[in-house]
Amino acid sequence: MDHAARLIPQALPLPARPAEAPVPQEERAPLIERIKRLMAEQDAVLVAHYYVSGDLQDLAEETGGIVSDSLEMARFGHRHPGRTLLVAGVRFMGETAKILNPEKRVLMPDLDAQCSLDLSCPEDDFSRFCDAHPDRTVVVYANTSAKVKARADWMVTSGIAVKVARHLHAQGEKLIWAPDRHLGHYVQQMSGADMLLWQGACVVHEAFKAQGVAVLKARHPDAAVLVHPESPRSVIALADVVGSTTRLIEAAKELPARTFIVATDNGIFHKMKQAAPGKTFVEAPSAGTGATCKSCAHCPWMAMNGLRQLAHVLETGENEIVVDPAVGARAKLAINRMLDFAARQDVAIAGHGNH
Ligand code: 13P
Ligand code: SF4
Secondary structure, eight states: OOHHHHOOGGGSOOOSSOOOOOOOHHHHHHHHHHHHHHHHHTTEEEEEETTSOHHHHHHHHHTTOEEEOHHHHHHHHHHOOOSEEEEESOHHHHHHHHHHOTTSEEEOSOTTOOOHHHHTOOHHHHHHHHHTOTTSEEEEESSSOHHHHHTOSEEEOTTTHHHHHHHHHHTTOOEEEESBHHHHHHHHHHHOOOEEEOOBOOTTGGGOOHHHHHHHHHHSTTOEEEEOTTSOHHHHTTOSEEOOHHHHHHHHHHSSOSEEEEESOGGGHHHHHHHSTTOEEEEOOOSSTTOOOSSTTSOTTGGGOOHHHHHHHHHHOOSBOOOOHHHHHHHHHHHHHHHHHHHHHHHHHHHHHTO
């Protein structure tokens, strides 16, 4: 098994199609009105990730949908009664929505909106890896295909990964973790669990540079550093707060700092600026001397989501997510383990708050 050698993120393909071109100002309002009308006619709700364009994020909120991290996207899509889920994000997010809601229609603006982590973990290689370690509990990150989730015992998102690993570790279980090696290392450090790590990485977060963050920090000594745990450990080591996209937005709001150095996709700035008006957000460097970044702090697949494509799929019914029902049923067990665990955590947190 040579997974460590073959999964070099810089060698992974980037999308063949470029990001959707910005909609000219005069076309924006009529286009948004058209989408709203189509959504109402089709009982559709928009579930968007923080990394997609501000236009899509605003539209999701204006129409009763949600903008969130992967965990809340999964929970919201499951709870909401709408018959059509429009998922603005990357493919695994659409697949998770379909797996949890097989009876609903799930449409995405672009079905080729992939994720380098998902691409770095082909199901056949991963299955062989799991077969070689039958004594280990298989925990996979949400950023994986339906087939990889179907091979797993648990699916987790960055918002809950450490808690699940601590829980499994306390039960004496040893883990396989895939696909993100940086998040895996972070979870291992935080939980103390015995984890075998798949060697995938995110093309966006892998590119952040500790040296560049340190230079920025010297320039802005009062700035707080916010880091998504898909980043390299040298960058995580400089963080004031490490967490999911939702956690980083909360930190921007809660911390007293007026300036933040942010190591995650810059699409998050739209919500951060709304959550913490008047504060300053600086992109952590991924370019400059010795740079290897191909995406430079913006996910090229997230950027494929746009208003025009959204209108097109509503008009044509194209880009429907299809998941093999048998694969979906198995993957759902792994996703539901996380959702049930998250619900128990919420109950525990609420209970704790009452005392
Ligand atoms: P979150 O679950 O923290 O939103 O992360 C998803 C992701 O793809 C980050 O790159
Ligand atoms: Fe995948 Fe990275 Fe894009 Fe997130 S930012 S969707 S992990 S490629």
